[in-house]
Amino acid sequence: MTRVVIGGSTGFIGRHLLQKYRTEGREVVTISRSGADLTWHDQSGIDAAVDGAALVVGLAGKSVNCRYTPANRAEIFRSRLDTTAALSTAIRRASAPPPLWVNSSTATIYRHAEDRPMTESTGELGTGFSVDVARAWEQTLMADALPATRRVALRTAIVLGDAGVLGPLRRLARFGLGGTQLDGWWPVPASRIAAGTAHLPGARGGRQRFSWIHVDDVLGIIDFLEGHPALDGPVNASAPNPVDNRSFMAAVRRAVGARIGPPMPRWMLEIGAMGIRTETELILKSRWVLPEKLLAAGYRFRHPDLDKALRASLAS
Template structure:
């Protein structure tokens, strides 16, 4: 098991909170960076420089949540919150007299296209189009932009993360109300402005057949430990469990874990109206994300939660 200081940027979110607990339980020094509620803020570049210098691991997780309406203001914040914080970490590493040997930075499995025909791996995946994909591409460019020869960099293309909170926290509340059924795609009018901005989900899989790639929070932590121990790995790495399912199967697993017998499907028009009401986007549930962990499988990573039913069950217990 690795030791030494860990710097976590974006430390107060779902993943960052868990990583803090994990590393402190291992006896490692942890320094956190966030907009608030952390050891350092993102405006304190000199503090970030000092924290990174001599660290063994830097983990970048910062970024405004994408669960919002993709208004021009929110789109700008989604992008800038990722690029500015990644640049701050890169600047600190470039200035360090003892740069960290590993920097793991968040990316997203959404970088791949809407895939219904075959799974996407790092070796043969097709990069998609649209606003979310452009954000992911820019985020990865910022990670690899500077010349940092002493620091190995990994873009962790993370699938939807399951655990006590996150998407399952929302479904825990909705499923008992009869809203735990599959989400059906269908036709919905797309304005010229949203089409130009790349923010409108185009009609894809019907009847809940959009693929659902996922990973348990335990495995996010486990993968970062594994990456520390495998210096041959760098560049993009898919953080996704090896057994993706479709939306119908995912929602059925949630209902089983919660003891909810019935969940009627929700059609696209209802999803769109609901997304407007709660200020989010239907792309988050209707895009077909079919991603496999090609490089992790080749390197021999053993998933702690490879089975969806078990992963959902332990998350909701």
């Protein structure tokens, strides 16, 4: 069996996977809202694609790079849970179910961590909207009894590559705005506290941890999972050398040749986030994640060093 089913094939990681598998000569069936072989409304088509497949990869979900309005929060949940449930239904109905289902999750499921790194065995889950999304996503992945299919929740850190987070950061750095992103006090309405979308002051001096991974390693990890049947459940997809925000932004400046980058205080970040319709949590929460399971199983990262990963990303 060589067929791969990719749900969420038009996103950043999905496009890379699709190109990789087609280059390798594997049969690929794609699912997305548009621009794919199947749409998420075609459950019978998804059922047929999944039956007899060697691998199912679920990547679908609205980007969290948006303002957490009630409508966006609802769509962030719906886009993850409904698509994951559709894949689960197809696997449950299959006469020849796939041996492996790798589904996206997020390293944001862990708490804000400044004291120690979070691993699969010792990590503590956090609270708030983003964590609630991650919990529900993984619960949907594991909800059905699928005895013939191994399931992996890929708790992915910030992904570096030729798209995604590096685009706006590169532009900011080139305009002299690529400095350390500083947390601090900011007025938080009661409505945001109730919704779990409030970011309360955390790390000082740009010391919030930044866990990252290059897209090449995301693809490499999925290959590794196919060949290592002992790995299941949550798997941290994060490079083994996380840094703090101060170090990360300095590395971005080096990569683009920017000589200056004054610190960016929170009030400036909040105003900018409102202007470009995103949330400061994405850069101020301290994500300190280590890939315990992968390292123990012998996975060798292609891009363990941040400076080299950034250069590879910008070169592509």
